[in-house]
Amino acid sequence: MNPVEQAVVWLNDPLNWTNPGGVLDRLGEHLSMSALAVLLGCLVAWPIGLWLGHSGRGGGLVLLVSNVTLAIPTLALLTILPLTFLGFGRPAVVVALAVFAVPPLLANAYTGVRQADPEARDAAHGMGLSGGQVLRRVELPLAVPYLAAGFRTAAVQVVATAALASFVNGGGLGQIIRAGFGLDIAAGGGQIIAGGVLVAGLALLVEGLLAIVERLVTPRPIRSVRRRANRRATAATAGS
Amino acid sequence: MSLHLSYRADPGNPWFSWQYVRDNSDTILAALREHTWLTARAVVIAALVALPLAVLAYWFRSLSASILALTGVLYTVPSLALFAFLAPYLGIGAITVLTVVALYALLVIVRNALAGLNQVPPEVREAAEGMGYGRWGRLFRIELPLALPGILTGVRLATVSTVALVTVGVVVGRGGLGQLIFAGFQNNFYKAQIMTGTVLCVLLALVLDLVLAGVGRLLTPWLRGRSAR
Numbered sequence: 001m002n003p004v005e006q007a008v009v010w011l012n013d014p015l016n017w018t019n020p021g022g023v024l025d026r027l028g029e030h031l032s033m034s035a036l037a038v039l040l041g042c043l044v045a046w047p048i049g050l051w052l053g054h055s056g057r058g059g060g061l062v063l064l065v066s067n068v069t070l071a072i073p074t075l076a077l078l079t080i081l082p083l084t085f086l087g088f089g090r091p092a093v094v095v096a097l098a099v100f101a102v103p104p105l106l107a108n109a110y111t112g113v114r115q116a117d118p119e120a121r122d123a124a125h126g127m128g129l130s131g132g133q134v135l136r137r138v139e140l141p142l143a144v145p146y147l148a149a150g151f152r153t154a155a156v157q158v159v160a161t162a163a164l165a166s167f168v169n170g171g172g173l174g175q176i177i178r179a180g181f182g183l184d185i186a187a188g189g190g191q192i193i194a195g196g197v198l199v200a201g202l203a204l205l206v207e208g209l210l211a212i213v214e215r216l217v218t219p220r221p222i223r224s225v226r227r228r229a230n231r232r233a234t235a236a237t238a239g240s
Numbered sequence: 241m242s243l244h245l246s247y248r249a250d251p252g253n254p255w256f257s258w259q260y261v262r263d264n265s266d267t268i269l270a271a272l273r274e275h276t277w278l279t280a281r282a283v284v285i286a287a288l289v290a291l292p293l294a295v296l297a298y299w300f301r302s303l304s305a306s307i308l309a310l311t312g313v314l315y316t317v318p319s320l321a322l323f324a325f326l327a328p329y330l331g332i333g334a335i336t337v338l339t340v341v342a343l344y345a346l347l348v349i350v351r352n353a354l355a356g357l358n359q360v361p362p363e364v365r366e367a368a369e370g371m372g373y374g375r376w377g378r379l380f381r382i383e384l385p386l387a388l389p390g391i392l393t394g395v396r397l398a399t400v401s402t403v404a405l406v407t408v409g410v411v412v413g414r415g416g417l418g419q420l421i422f423a424g425f426q427n428n429f430y431k432a433q434i435m436t437g438t439v440l441c442v443l444l445a446l447v448l449d450l451v452l453a454g455v456g457r458l459l460t461p462w463l464r465g466r467s468a469r
Binding site: 003067070071072073074075076079080082083156159160161163164166167168174177178180181185189192193195196197199200203204207 | 313316317318319320321322323324325327328329331332397400401403404405407408410411412415417418421422424425429431434435437438441442445446449
């Protein structure tokens with residue numbers, strides 16, 4: 001039986017899904033830690049990004065953050081953070097994942113505010129709006145498509161990276177792959193591929209769903225213009 | 241337990257220790273060498289495959305969309321999943337790591353190279369055509385040199401992310417410096433070992449990035465005056 005057939009057999013065994021530590025358990029862990037990490041990333045990155053964009057400073061900082069995090073291996077953060085005050089367990093893993101969610105969130109929030117039409121900003125100032133009001137009522141709504149694009153990039157990144165939490169026994173779908181590698185490759189090949197299918201499928205699913213969300217929150221008139229801009233903004237942050 | 245050991249200085253578990261680096265310099269250097277060697281091979285292979293692909297996508301618009309879509313989907317696939325797909329066929333070893341990291345590097349380089357090629361102004365292209373350049377002559381003497389900054393950006397990004405990605409290779413036992421980090425974690429959470437591996441990883445990425453930036457400056461002398469002004 002070749003590994004792909006083994007994988008099909010593995011996926012078709014209901015016990016592999018419902019057992020303790022089975023697919024459903026792992027999926028729950030994966031989603032909950034990813035959601036917490038993205039939430040934490042948003043709470044940190046969005047206020048800073050919006051403020052930096054509003055004040056027009058810190059473009060270099062945004063770039064620096066994304067360059068530095070690119071060079072830090074996920075494995076390093078996952079192993080270092082549990083040894084700090086965070087302690088072993090869920091919080092350390094969530095923080096490690098959140099670190100990788102920050103760059104796209106930050107860069108897109110920054111770009112989103114910066115790209116707001118200067119004339120709209122001037123008009124708002126002329127109407128007597130204060131700096132905070134301009135940010136809340138003019139720049140923030142105009143930045144929503146960018147925020148959505150950043151959210152999507154960050155969420156996909158986190159869901160993908162969460163698979164690595166299995167290196168430190170942090171749970172998640174990666175655990176299935178790791179367990180497969182723990183067996184002999186001939187015996188575990190099917191489980192390894194099945195785990196890979198689950199991890200990759202989840203990432204692609206999240207990507208697809210958030211693409212739809214991103215489209216829904218973008219006002220119709222600026223959809224075509226914004227989509228191009230979004231792609232450019234995401235490309236700039238993801239470096240791809 | 242601590243009472244028994246208290247007659248000598250408690251070695252503790254420091255974040256950094258020269259003692260560790262001195263005593264294990266062989267292991268550390270071997271890991272660093274493997275890491276660098278894997279990265280270099282992956283980026284070179286990726287660049288050799290990516291450039292023709294980017295040129296194809298640039299020449300044939302119909303291919304462009306599908307190549308971009310395919311690279312986008314592949315880039316979304318998590319690295320661990322890619323390891324999972326390839327390991328049963330390629331086995332446990334360096335070849336699997338090399339294939340996975342080269343694939344990711346390939347995606348980054350294709351996208352940036354294509355962006356660089358697309359940035360060549362149409363007037364320049366028409367002027368070259370008017371001067372009698374054929375498709376190949378135009379490519380090698382006009383378009384590729386003008387796209388060089390984009391290509392180099394792609395290679396630099398690919399290199400930096402490859403250095404980080406190689407560490408995931410611990411899943412098949414060939415993670416270079418990742419092996420050091422992971423062993424440190426499993427060895428009673430030995431902080432000095434984890435930190436040494438991490439610092440070397442980041443330093444390696446930084447050094448390779450600076451080297452490539454230098455190479456880029458040498459290759460594009462016409463940009464130097466512009467940025468200085």
